[in-house]
Amino acid sequence: MPHTIRERKPLLTRVRRIKGQLAALEVALKEGSDCSAVLQQIAAVRGAVSGLMNHVMEGHIRDHLLSPERTEAERAHDLEPLLAALRSYMR
Amino acid sequence: MPHTIRERKPLLTRVRRIKGQLAALEVALKEGSDCSAVLQQIAAVRGAVSGLMNHVMEGHIRDHLLSPERTEAERAHDLEPLLAALRSYMR
Amino acid sequence: MPHTIRERKPLLTRVRRIKGQLAALEVALKEGSDCSAVLQQIAAVRGAVSGLMNHVMEGHIRDHLLSPERTEAERAHDLEPLLAALRSYMR
Amino acid sequence: MPHTIRERKPLLTRVRRIKGQLAALEVALKEGSDCSAVLQQIAAVRGAVSGLMNHVMEGHIRDHLLSPERTEAERAHDLEPLLAALRSYMR
Incomplete structure (x- = not known):
């Protein structure tokens, strides 16, 4: 079972x-908060998004790259989206 | 007029x-997307949040730190939240 | 006195x-470290560079943007390099 | 052959x-540059360090996590330093 399904609830x-958090930010902007x-x-939103990305990345690595059930071709295929997400953090 | 009010619409x-984007992500998780x-x-959410932070930070610097209408004490007071937000990016 | 001169020693x-740290990294690579x-x-290098950027940015904001000795034109001029550095962090 | 040895030259x-870049920065600070x-x-240093991290991370993932020559136990062992480095980016 893919981790994004197994971990659906916490995700x-x-x-x-x-x-x-964004709804609260929307209210703050509407009300002209400081x-x-x-x-x-x-x-705070940025920190929460980083936590979400970290959670999904770790699951992706464990399930798609480490799992012995995956063939070499499947692993190579699943590597690309991870590298793309990593690059978005390392610019 | 504070920039978060002047810029309310684009913000x-x-x-x-x-x-x-988050609503779409929620659907993707519910449907067990790849x-x-x-x-x-x-x-993509992370990039959009960074864009939002950059927009507000620039407005904060222009309105709160550069504006001649602000007293020195007001500027010093408004510096702290900017520095706190900067530190969250530079860990 | 510009902060990068006043703070020359700690910088x-x-x-x-x-x-x-980089010299140690060079040795590690030469010796084929794990x-x-x-x-x-x-x-660790990344963290140290972030600390350096934070130190210089704070000094730049205090000295170039907040200081009453600076004219409005000087402040507006000194804003651009700060915004460029911020954008490099917020992509 | 570990990737940090195979890729020693480009690294x-x-x-x-x-x-x-740091030597040039040192001169700039000594000379009181703007x-x-x-x-x-x-x-620029930050960008170069990110590029270096991205290069090593990708090699680590390919060689230590994807390679069929690695046992499951070796892959699990090699996962931890990658996750630690990822977390340093996702705070």
């Missing part, structure tokens, strides 16, 4: 938490 | 776009 | 420490 | 280029 919890609070809220 | 557009697509979607 | 100390150690050393 | 070229130039140089 959805993370995504919904980030949606909640800019300092807006900066802090965006930094 | 809300950015926030709503990110909310839309992990590669999930990685790509999270990387 | 040079940071730069030399990073040079030392890849895990190489990954750790590069992560 | 050493990258490390030496970064050392050169802060804008210092910011740009540090951003």
